[in-house]
Amino acid sequence: MNELTKAVVELEHESVPEMVRNELDAGIPVEEIIEKCRQGMEMVGEKFSNGEYYLPELIMAGELFNSVIEIIRPVLTGDKTSTLGKIVLATVKDDIHDIGKNVFKGFAEASGFDVCDLGVDVAPEAIVDAISNEKPDIVALSCLLTSAFDSIEKTITTIKKAGVRDQVKIIIGGAPVSGELKEWAGADAATRSAAEGVQLCKKLLNE
Numbered sequence: 001m002n003e004l005t006k007a008v009v010e011l012e013h014e015s016v017p018e019m020v021r022n023e024l025d026a027g028i029p030v031e032e033i034i035e036k037c038r039q040g041m042e043m044v045g046e047k048f049s050n051g052e053y054y055l056p057e058l059i060m061a062g063e064l065f066n067s068v069i070e071i072i073r074p075v076l077t078g079d080k081t082s083t084l085g086k087i088v089l090a091t092v093k094d095d096i097h098d099i100g101k102n103v104f105k106g107f108a109e110a111s112g113f114d115v116c117d118l119g120v121d122v123a124p125e126a127i128v129d130a131i132s133n134e135k136p137d138i139v140a141l142s143c144l145l146t147s148a149f150d151s152i153e154k155t156i157t158t159i160k161k162a163g164v165r166d167q168v169k170i171i172i173g174g175a176p177v178s179g180e181l182k183e184w185a186g187a188d189a190a191t192r193s194a195a196e197g198v199q200l201c202k203k204l205l206n207e
């Protein structure tokens, strides 16, 4: 295991930010740094599952990753003069995980997308309102909990019932999503990677 991943797993609040700065200075791509931290978070999750870590450690891990995003954000600031298209982004209802969503937002903005972030635990109706008000090209939904899969399906059904499904492409992202979930929920694309998500959004615009 690399040193940065290990430091994240061990929740080393002082050394993680320093290691991230050092990796950035050494010219290591942001995507690679985030992936190392994400792997550490996955292992924190495993420790939580097997009873080695408890909720406070999960919360600390969240804070630690947010401090990483703060360091990386300035590097991600992209070309604001051109916009590829507009994305309405939200973590679905009953799910409050937002770190992966925020990473995707950073990557998408750096690639030239205009992102309207609705936050976490977002009700399907609020997403329909945002489609009417913001006129996005893409709706991007984040989900980290398997128990929130129903919320994805409900969101897409609500979008269909409102008669605006054909106005947007829908991408779902997050650690537990799959092609099967995409089919079941009626989305246009699915991925477990923020970087791939941006590529898929570019592809969806051309379809």
Ligand code: B12
Residues within 6 Å of the ligand: 037, 038, 041, 042, 043, 044, 045, 046, 048, 049, 055, 058, 059, 061, 062, 063, 065, 094, 095, 096, 097, 098, 099, 100, 101, 103, 104, 140, 141, 142, 143, 144, 145, 146, 147, 171, 172, 173, 174, 175, 176, 191, 192, 193, 194, 195, 196, 197, 198
């Ligand atoms: C940190 C954390 C928390 C923090 C979240 C803080 C925050 N601000 O987000 C807190 C403490 C709040 C939390 C709470 C809970 N959590 Co939690 N949490 C995690 C943990 C350890 C890390 C998640 C994370 O941030 N990873 C780092 C980011 C960068 O990775 P990521 O989210 O996967 O995102 C990447 C991709 O998925 C993708 N992506 C994500 N979103 C999107 C969106 C789009 C559009 C795209 C394209 C891509 C994309 O891009 C990112 C970068 O590549 C995970 C473990 C894990 N394996 O993920 C558990 C985990 C997700 N949590 C879990 C659980 C059970 C809970 C709780 C129910 C615990 C409890 N008993 O209360 C609550 C649920 C609260 C709720 N209603 O949502 C379980 C879920 C199990 C399951 N089967 O669903 C996990 C898997 C832990 C485990 N192994 O048990 N959690």
